[in-house]
Amino acid sequence: ALAAPALAQSQPTLNWRLASSFPKSLDTLFGTAEVFSRRVAQLTGGKLNIRVFAGGEIVPPLQVVDAVQNGTVEMGHTAPYYYFGKDPTFAFDCAVPFGMSSRQQTAWFDQGGGRDLLREFYRDYGVINFLGGNTGAQMGGWFRKEIKTLNDIKGLKMRISAFAGRVMAPLGLVPQQLAGADIYPALEKGTLDAVEWTTPYDDEKLGFYKVAPYYYAPGWWEAGAQLSFYIGIKEWEKLPDDYKFAIEAASYEAHVTMQAQYDAKNPPALARLIKNGAKMRFFSKEIMEACYKAAMTTMEEEASKNAKFKKIWEPYKRFQRDQNQWNSVSEYPMQNFMAARK
Amino acid sequence: ALAAPALAQSQPTLNWRLASSFPKSLDTLFGTAEVFSRRVAQLTGGKLNIRVFAGGEIVPPLQVVDAVQNGTVEMGHTAPYYYFGKDPTFAFDCAVPFGMSSRQQTAWFDQGGGRDLLREFYRDYGVINFLGGNTGAQMGGWFRKEIKTLNDIKGLKMRISAFAGRVMAPLGLVPQQLAGADIYPALEKGTLDAVEWTTPYDDEKLGFYKVAPYYYAPGWWEAGAQLSFYIGIKEWEKLPDDYKFAIEAASYEAHVTMQAQYDAKNPPALARLIKNGAKMRFFSKEIMEACYKAAMTTMEEEASKNAKFKKIWEPYKRFQRDQNQWNSVSEYPMQNFMAARK
Numbered sequence: 001a002l003a004a005p006a007l008a009q010s011q012p013t014l015n016w017r018l019a020s021s022f023p024k025s026l027d028t029l030f031g032t033a034e035v036f037s038r039r040v041a042q043l044t045g046g047k048l049n050i051r052v053f054a055g056g057e058i059v060p061p062l063q064v065v066d067a068v069q070n071g072t073v074e075m076g077h078t079a080p081y082y083y084f085g086k087d088p089t090f091a092f093d094c095a096v097p098f099g100m101s102s103r104q105q106t107a108w109f110d111q112g113g114g115r116d117l118l119r120e121f122y123r124d125y126g127v128i129n130f131l132g133g134n135t136g137a138q139m140g141g142w143f144r145k146e147i148k149t150l151n152d153i154k155g156l157k158m159r160i161s162a163f164a165g166r167v168m169a170p171l172g173l174v175p176q177q178l179a180g181a182d183i184y185p186a187l188e189k190g191t192l193d194a195v196e197w198t199t200p201y202d203d204e205k206l207g208f209y210k211v212a213p214y215y216y217a218p219g220w221w222e223a224g225a226q227l228s229f230y231i232g233i234k235e236w237e238k239l240p241d242d243y244k245f246a247i248e249a250a251s252y253e254a255h256v257t258m259q260a261q262y263d264a265k266n267p268p269a270l271a272r273l274i275k276n277g278a279k280m281r282f283f284s285k286e287i288m289e290a291c292y293k294a295a296m297t298t299m300e301e302e303a304s305k306n307a308k309f310k311k312i313w314e315p316y317k318r319f320q321r322d323q324n325q326w327n328s329v330s331e332y333p334m335q336n337f338m339a340a341r342k
Numbered sequence: 343a344l345a346a347p348a349l350a351q352s353q354p355t356l357n358w359r360l361a362s363s364f365p366k367s368l369d370t371l372f373g374t375a376e377v378f379s380r381r382v383a384q385l386t387g388g389k390l391n392i393r394v395f396a397g398g399e400i401v402p403p404l405q406v407v408d409a410v411q412n413g414t415v416e417m418g419h420t421a422p423y424y425y426f427g428k429d430p431t432f433a434f435d436c437a438v439p440f441g442m443s444s445r446q447q448t449a450w451f452d453q454g455g456g457r458d459l460l461r462e463f464y465r466d467y468g469v470i471n472f473l474g475g476n477t478g479a480q481m482g483g484w485f486r487k488e489i490k491t492l493n494d495i496k497g498l499k500m501r502i503s504a505f506a507g508r509v510m511a512p513l514g515l516v517p518q519q520l521a522g523a524d525i526y527p528a529l530e531k532g533t534l535d536a537v538e539w540t541t542p543y544d545d546e547k548l549g550f551y552k553v554a555p556y557y558y559a560p561g562w563w564e565a566g567a568q569l570s571f572y573i574g575i576k577e578w579e580k581l582p583d584d585y586k587f588a589i590e591a592a593s594y595e596a597h598v599t600m601q602a603q604y605d606a607k608n609p610p611a612l613a614r615l616i617k618n619g620a621k622m623r624f625f626s627k628e629i630m631e632a633c634y635k636a637a638m639t640t641m642e643e644e645a646s647k648n649a650k651f652k653k654i655w656e657p658y659k660r661f662q663r664d665q666n667q668w669n670s671v672s673e674y675p676m677q678n679f680m681a682a683r684k
Binding site: 039042043045098101102103104106107108109110111112131136137138139199200217218219220223241242245246248249250252253255256257259260261263264265266267268270271280282288292319321322323324325326327328329330331332333334335336337338339341 | 381384385387440443444445446448449450451452453454473478479480481541542559560561562565583584587588590591592594595597598599601602603605606607608609610612613622624630634661663664665666667668669670671672673674675676677678679680681683
């Protein structure tokens with residue numbers, strides 16, 4: 001093949017910085033920005049050069065949206081629900097409690113009107129967003145003791161994502177905020193009872209199974225956590241069309257490869273965890289029903305006082321209901337049958 | 343934004359023809375090649391220009407692989423299991439009975455070794471393949487009468503895909519080959535008892551619900567039918583790297599958008615079908631178990647006499663088993679719970 005330079009000399013060379021929310025050690029999360037960046041470089045003859053920085057290298061992991069908004073970096077790669085504290089509406093670009101699956105979320109975003117709704121929301125933050133991967137349904141986390149009834153949740157000190165914490169607080173859960181390095185010793189001492197992280201491939205690295213062996217499913221607060229690429233709108237609008245096309249196409253590729261990597265890596269990781277002492281458990285129907293009810297109450301409460309939230313929640317809810325009905329006659333009966341095969 | 347021409351004058355202008363297996367009326371299938379072609383043009387400054395032709399315009403819909411192989415066209419977009427008659431191994435790039443779901447198939451292809459295995463197989467046909475979309479789990483088809491027991495399958499004349507026909511023939515099904523236009527009148531007269539097509543959005547256009555109202559699920563022979571872009575290897579190898587990058591990236595985008603379109607369009611289509619008289623039914627556990635057993639027998643038989651088939655079936659089978667085990671503790675319990683919400 002020829003190796004001619006792709007782009008005319010008339011196109012500008014741009015050196016961008018991308019702030020990731022993730023450490024290099026979480027390679028599926030961090031690596032997705034590298035997949036993206038590599039492809040954009042290839043598609044622009046190396047002229048749009050996006051350097052990826054791990055969480056904390058330029059800005060703290062949970063301040064990526066601020067860094068893009070104030071122009072510290074041109075781009076970010078993040079889990080939008082990290083900005084729940086600014087506005088719970090961010091979570092629709094990632095995961096809401098009892099929300100859509102990975103595939104449903106993609107359908108809503110790409111073909112169901114989600115992209116436009118989210119871009120309207122992000123405009124107030126000076127950001128334009130692109131598909132940036134999905135983890136698939138996450139696990140419900142690691143518990144020191146079995147959780148059998150609603151009573152076992154009362155007083156339970158758990159490190160859990162903000163939205164789930166808000167949902168479960170009325171059920172008696174005591175959400176905890178701990179820095180990453182403090183979690184393991186707190187679990188070991190028993191000053192923390194439980195922690196949720198992501199899926200087996202990531203969870204395995206953190207070793208929680210040694211001190212909190214009960215591994216619960218499903219992680220109903222992250223039924224399909226989508227990640228997002230952020231670009232400062234002013235930077236975006238300055239780009240030549242060719243570079244915009246490259247970014248759009250590379251975003252789809254990154255989106256596919258993250259989910260595929262998690263799917264390929266999670267089964268062997270789960271097998272290793274179980275071999276090493278993790279004990280799989282499922283939240284009881286009583287607990288799931290109570291959490292679902294609490295989640296819907298929380299969603300409707302938020303919608304009643306937050307117009308931006310309501311504007312997305314109403315169509316999201318309808319789309320999800322339709323997806324669940326269709327799923328229940330297509331994928332679901334097929335997977336129901338296949339789940340019993342060994 | 344600037345609108346400068348993207349590519350240096352040194353790059354060649356190429357006018358390619360892409361033969362689709364699909365008619366323009368099936369817009370999600372046909373349209374996916376247009377999504378691909380449009381993006382490739384954008385990413386190459388209009389220099390790699392791929393014109394999409396509907397099934398039959400250049401070559402018959404089921405001869406796309408031949409057309410690419412013999413150089414009639416540079417590219418194709420097709421459902422690889424159409425070439426089951428040449429070699430059932432093609433089906434691993436599309437769907438095998440009780441095979442992987444859409445997401446699992448993507449994971450296997452992209453991150454589980456599937457791409458390399460399939461490309462090795464395709465080399466004998468002078469073809470290199472790229473992800474080209476997925477329909478998701480298809481329906482089990484339209485039946486004039488209810489199918490309750492295995493006895494109801496005996497003597498049933500059904501238009502069904504080749505692989506499923508081979509699996510079900512030992513159970514007494516009589517697979518039929520009919521041209522598209524002949525199906526409806528045959529169902530109406532009762533010379534045909536059943537037909538399977540794809541999913542509600544496509545099925546609705548064909549009107550089968552008027553003459554064969556029992557709409558069965560799941561379509562276990564197409565648990566996630568993947569489509570494929572074919573390029574003649576000689577044409578591929580002549581391409582500048584920039585054009586190869588454009589094709590690779592655009593293929594991921596087309597892959598995402600097809601599944602997302604089906605997901606967005608199927609729920610309202612199913613609702614309309616039911617309103618217009620379609621009656622949803624599920625294959626009984628007895629029938630599913632018998633078909634599964636027959637399918638596994640067929641797969642192992644083929645593997646025992648076809649080394650190319652065996653070379654892919656063995657790793658495919660292991661990957662699928664691992665995916666099902668992981669699914670059964672993550673997505674599945676979540677969707678199990680959500681399927682009961684209304």
